[in-house]
Amino acid sequence: MADIVATNFNLFYGDFQALKDINMTLKERQLTAFIGPSGCGKSTFLRSINRMNDLIENVKITGSLIMGDLNIIETNKLSVLRKRVGMVFQKPNPFSMSIYNNVAYGPRTHGIRQRAVLDELVEKSLRSAALWDELKDNLHKSALSLSGGQQQRLCIARSLAVEPDVLLLDEPTSALDPVSTAKIEELLEEIKTEHTIVMVTHNMQQAARISDRVAFFLSGELIEMGDTYQIFSQPQKEKTSDYITGRFG
Numbered sequence: 001m002a003d004i005v006a007t008n009f010n011l012f013y014g015d016f017q018a019l020k021d022i023n024m025t026l027k028e029r030q031l032t033a034f035i036g037p038s039g040c041g042k043s044t045f046l047r048s049i050n051r052m053n054d055l056i057e058n059v060k061i062t063g064s065l066i067m068g069d070l071n072i073i074e075t076n077k078l079s080v081l082r083k084r085v086g087m088v089f090q091k092p093n094p095f096s097m098s099i100y101n102n103v104a105y106g107p108r109t110h111g112i113r114q115r116a117v118l119d120e121l122v123e124k125s126l127r128s129a130a131l132w133d134e135l136k137d138n139l140h141k142s143a144l145s146l147s148g149g150q151q152q153r154l155c156i157a158r159s160l161a162v163e164p165d166v167l168l169l170d171e172p173t174s175a176l177d178p179v180s181t182a183k184i185e186e187l188l189e190e191i192k193t194e195h196t197i198v199m200v201t202h203n204m205q206q207a208a209r210i211s212d213r214v215a216f217f218l219s220g221e222l223i224e225m226g227d228t229y230q231i232f233s234q235p236q237k238e239k240t241s242d243y244i245t246g247r248f249g
């Protein structure tokens, strides 16, 4: 595992520059929250970390994004990158298959076939996502029969099953009720010492509750990054202070 380091990172959608000269270190085994008003580039930067932006036409990137020995921008081994960097989206998107097969899907695509190994990975991942006790007797039920909160925890379990270094989460609780949100926050706090977690959130209380570090974006720029306590109690930049006190955004 290693820190993720962005240096002079720029991203353009056609002529539009969505990210401007980002210099940032995402520390390993910490949870970093990306905050900022809508359209400021948080998701674009998050998607850059596992090259999801490759799917979009006319994207141009300059600068570098490095994780230890892995050059994220230049590698042509996307399956290796995506094994090391998992992603969970805003809306739970389990596959239309059983709970077991959802979690076993990633390991199977990486060639794991032995039933005992898969069983162990499924159990470990569901335990990490705080779902094992709830679901262990129903592993062959359809994932689509679960509640929204359970589906999102299943999506986290599915990402964890390939044992990634990094977990990217794009507003993972914004479609969920407060109880499901609390469960996800709790599980992220539990797993963050074993993974580097980067989460986009519009919920400032959530960032304050569970992140170790906060990065504040505005209009494609990284305005300020620091320890969560510092950002919320003693922001160094006026724009950060205006945003967190609700003056705009």
Ligand SMILES: Nc1ncnc2c1ncn2[C@@H]1O[C@H](COP(=O)(O)OP(=O)(O)OP(=O)(O)O)[C@@H](O)[C@H]1O
Residues within 6 Å of the ligand: 013, 016, 018, 036, 037, 038, 039, 040, 041, 042, 043, 044, 045, 056, 200
């Ligand atoms: N596929 C795309 N093509 C062109 N422009 C895009 C594309 N995706 C995003 N953008 C633009 O890039 C900018 C940053 O968008 P992005 O989704 O990264 O912002 P965000 O901070 O995550 O916003 P939100 O909080 O609303 O999700 C916005 O101006 C957006 O319109």
